[in-house]
Amino acid sequence: MTEAADSATRAGAAPELDPALPLDPDMAQAAIEHCYEQGWSDGLPLVPATQPLVDRFLATTSRDPDEIIGSLEQVGRDCTVYLAAVNAAMAGCKPEYFPVVLAAFDALMRERAARGGGFQSTSGPAPLIVVNGPVRKELGFNTAGGAFGPGFRPNMTIPRAIGLIVRNAFGIVPHVLEQATQGVPGRWSICIAENEEESPWGPLAEDAGAPGGVSAVSVTLTRTMEFVDNRHTPNHEDVLRDLADSIGRLGPQIFPQTPVALVLSPEHAQMFANAGMSKAGVQNWLIEHSGRTAGDLRRAGKGEVLKWAGALGGPTRDAESVPDDEFHRVLSNPAQIPIVVAGAKNAAISMVVRIFGEWSGVATPVAEKK
Amino acid sequence: MPNAILDPTGATRLQKKAAAPRAPRRASLAGARVGLLINTKQNARPFLEEVGRILKDEHGVASVTERTKLNFAVPESDEVIKELAATSDVVITGVGDCGSCSAAAAADGVVLESVGVPVAVIVTESFTATASAMAELRGSPGYKYATTAHPVAVLTGEQVKARAATVIDDVIKLVTESAE
Numbered sequence: 001m002t003e004a005a006d007s008a009t010r011a012g013a014a015p016e017l018d019p020a021l022p023l024d025p026d027m028a029q030a031a032i033e034h035c036y037e038q039g040w041s042d043g044l045p046l047v048p049a050t051q052p053l054v055d056r057f058l059a060t061t062s063r064d065p066d067e068i069i070g071s072l073e074q075v076g077r078d079c080t081v082y083l084a085a086v087n088a089a090m091a092g093c094k095p096e097y098f099p100v101v102l103a104a105f106d107a108l109m110r111e112r113a114a115r116g117g118g119f120q121s122t123s124g125p126a127p128l129i130v131v132n133g134p135v136r137k138e139l140g141f142n143t144a145g146g147a148f149g150p151g152f153r154p155n156m157t158i159p160r161a162i163g164l165i166v167r168n169a170f171g172i173v174p175h176v177l178e179q180a181t182q183g184v185p186g187r188w189s190i191c192i193a194e195n196e197e198e199s200p201w202g203p204l205a206e207d208a209g210a211p212g213g214v215s216a217v218s219v220t221l222t223r224t225m226e227f228v229d230n231r232h233t234p235n236h237e238d239v240l241r242d243l244a245d246s247i248g249r250l251g252p253q254i255f256p257q258t259p260v261a262l263v264l265s266p267e268h269a270q271m272f273a274n275a276g277m278s279k280a281g282v283q284n285w286l287i288e289h290s291g292r293t294a295g296d297l298r299r300a301g302k303g304e305v306l307k308w309a310g311a312l313g314g315p316t317r318d319a320e321s322v323p324d325d326e327f328h329r330v331l332s333n334p335a336q337i338p339i340v341v342a343g344a345k346n347a348a349i350s351m352v353v354r355i356f357g358e359w360s361g362v363a364t365p366v367a368e369k370k
Numbered sequence: 371m372p373n374a375i376l377d378p379t380g381a382t383r384l385q386k387k388a389a390a391p392r393a394p395r396r397a398s399l400a401g402a403r404v405g406l407l408i409n410t411k412q413n414a415r416p417f418l419e420e421v422g423r424i425l426k427d428e429h430g431v432a433s434v435t436e437r438t439k440l441n442f443a444v445p446e447s448d449e450v451i452k453e454l455a456a457t458s459d460v461v462i463t464g465v466g467d468c469g470s471c472s473a474a475a476a477a478d479g480v481v482l483e484s485v486g487v488p489v490a491v492i493v494t495e496s497f498t499a500t501a502s503a504m505a506e507l508r509g510s511p512g513y514k515y516a517t518t519a520h521p522v523a524v525l526t527g528e529q530v531k532a533r534a535a536t537v538i539d540d541v542i543k544l545v546t547e548s549a550e
Contacts, residue, residue, distance in 0.1 A: 117470025179469025
């Protein structure tokens with residue numbers, strides 16, 4: 001026996017496994033290959049799920065394994081608690097992550113865009129999962145530097161579980177029912193735990209209706225994200241102008257409104273708070289200033305966007321009658337610009353995350369087993 | 371015995387979808403009431419309207435009515451399907467030029483066929499895989515539909531008309547006995 005095998009830990013083994021037996025990596029490799037051959041994988045190795053392992057997931061929730069927790073009517077497929085557990089186990093989650101997986105999936109399926117064909121879309125959107133509350137520390141989420149990963153098991157495996165559910169339980173497979181043109185980098189791997197400790201404001205989950213101090217998950221679909229690096233100025237309004245410039249960019253504009261989630265670094269958030277701004281203050285400033293002129297839109301061939309007088313589906317007008325210098329705002333209310341504080345307090349870098357469709361604005365509490 | 375590796379797809383729970391019947395075809399389009407189910411994608415309306423115009427002017431169609439999909443990304447509700455079936459002898463729908471809307475167009479086609487209405491679904495060539503997969507899911511493997519080159523959304527008004535003219539033969543073949 002090699003030294004490596006001698007020193008291998010048995011921490012991850014099923015409790016019923018005889019501790020006297022050595023680990024069998026060759027058999028593990030064969031089991032992983034088996035999962036690939038069945039077409040279950042997203043491209044990375046899966047943990048082969050067995051009934052004893054899945055039972056440990058199911059033991060973390062009061063919900064019935066047969067309960068249907070999501071349906072995609074257009075493809076006639078459902079996901080049950082049991083199937084979610086199998087996929088979460090395969091994604092590499094620990095059993096104790098399962099209540100967060102369930103909360104994230106509930107939150108995702110609340111989104112109109114997710115139920116209405118988003119997983120099939122050429123946009124290839126990804127869930128943006130935001131975790132708040134004590135569960136962040138209890139389960140070992142990364143709440144500090146490198147918020148968008150990788151390096152931390154819950155942050156990486158929980159969104160992967162959601163992706164595997166969509167692939168396996170809903171049957172939305174790339175090149176068949178999934179038709180992403182390019183997709184989003186990091187699709188199925190975007191899960192941030194808010195840096196509540198260094199945020200000057202309350203957590204996102206409270207903005208989204210969760211009671212204070214409760215662990216909760218908020219999810220929306222995103223088309224991509226872009227950084228705003230501004231460590232150049234002591235003036236908070238300069239930073240707001242920089243953010244507004246990225247938010248108002250022409251590329252994402254296809255509808256009258258272009259919602260974003262703002263993931264602020266602690267340094268930017270504290271700068272705004274020190275200037276006396278609340279979250280609402282930041283949101284309202286950005287609503288007022290984010291956009292482009294009608295002339296800018298026309299020069300990009302997007303004059304058609306001007307035909308809506310207000311929200312999508314609302315009244316329309318003659319797009320050509322809008323004067324070139326009219327400022328076209330891309331946001332109209334604070335619900336379209338949720339703010340999260342995440343990352344390390346080591347540089348003034350924030351992220352503008354493009355929301356696909358609209359966020360429901362509702363957080364889902366992480367259920368404790370009754 | 372080692373533990374079995376569990377299946378994450380729920381395949382054992384899935385009931386095989388009953389085969390969806392295909393509507394009887396018409397001998398010709400003469401005197402037919404044609405319903406256009408417009409999916410609201412860019413240029414879908416002028417494209418289908420031109421198809422309707424040609425069928426009326428050159429192929430003896432009695433009337434052309436229009437209906438707009440409420441949400442291009444998902445299949446139509448039962449009520450809309452019933453209403454379309456009651457008021458149309460033939461339905462033409464499209465233009466499927468995205469992931470969800472091409473699949474939804476195929477689903478609408480299969481459902482309308484099963485209540486007796488021959489349908490010509492039109493999707494762009496980029497979305498045949500997803501249209502065919504959806505038709506199979508809905509119980510109609512090998513479902514036939516018309517295709518046109520991708521993209522349609524950026525065509526000018528004149529180009530849309532010219533493009534619509536190129537699918538007429540396929541549309542007629544799809545909804546009449548000549549397809550058998």
